[in-house]
Amino acid sequence: MTQKVIIFDFDGTIADTVDALVTIANRLAVEFGYIQISANELTVLRNLTAREIIKYSGVSLLRIPFLVKKVKGELKTKIKDLESIPGIKEALIELKNHGYRLGIITSNSQENVSEFLKCHHLDDLFEFIHSGVTIFGKTTIINNVLRQKQIKPQIAIYVGDETRDVEAAKKANIKVVAVTWGFNSPEALAKENPDFLINHPSELLEVIKNC
Numbered sequence: 001m002t003q004k005v006i007i008f009d010f011d012g013t014i015a016d017t018v019d020a021l022v023t024i025a026n027r028l029a030v031e032f033g034y035i036q037i038s039a040n041e042l043t044v045l046r047n048l049t050a051r052e053i054i055k056y057s058g059v060s061l062l063r064i065p066f067l068v069k070k071v072k073g074e075l076k077t078k079i080k081d082l083e084s085i086p087g088i089k090e091a092l093i094e095l096k097n098h099g100y101r102l103g104i105i106t107s108n109s110q111e112n113v114s115e116f117l118k119c120h121h122l123d124d125l126f127e128f129i130h131s132g133v134t135i136f137g138k139t140t141i142i143n144n145v146l147r148q149k150q151i152k153p154q155i156a157i158y159v160g161d162e163t164r165d166v167e168a169a170k171k172a173n174i175k176v177v178a179v180t181w182g183f184n185s186p187e188a189l190a191k192e193n194p195d196f197l198i199n200h201p202s203e204l205l206e207v208i209k210n211c
Contacts, residue, residue: 177196
């Protein structure tokens with residue numbers, strides 16, 4: 001039997017980047033013309049989809065790629081200080097020990113992800129890291145990776161913390177596990193009808209066995 005390939009999002013799913021990203025976003029607020037993110041504002045944003053967040057912010061779609069590039073550049077200086085999600089390292093090792101193949105698809109830079117994994121001694125767990133800059137086109141990136149790596153959709157499972165992760169995986173016809181410890185709220189994720197919705201990394205192995 002062909003072993004399943006578990007593809008992870010990075011920010012908010014493996015790395016605890018939410019606070020760092022909010023800090024960076026607030027520093028860039030004046031330059032890009034949106035209001036700073038307060039604690040109350042973050043609660044509102046957690047319940048919105050990516051499209052709704054962009055509409056809410058008022059930032060032009062044409063400027064989004066420049067904003068993303070700046071955020072990734074600034075995040076590079078913070079990579080060594082970022083923590084992993086509590087329990088995710090143990091969960092990843094457990095999945096690897098059970099013979100699952102692991103990969104990452106992220107809108108962060110490959111350099112940032114590789115540096116983080118190295119710092120946390122996770123770099124030997126993943127077969128591939130694929131970086132692609134997209135807000136709404138993650139389905140295309142997933143499909144490209146599946147084709148390049150010769151992975152059949154029926155053996156692939158995506159794990160992510162945002163509504164756009166769930167949407168993209170479903171459009172790519174692969175199963176998806178939504179996790180509540182990242183950016184989007186449990187309520188927002190549930191609305192997208194993921195195959196599984198989990199609250200702690202320790203639940204990963206059991207749900208993946210059932211995928």
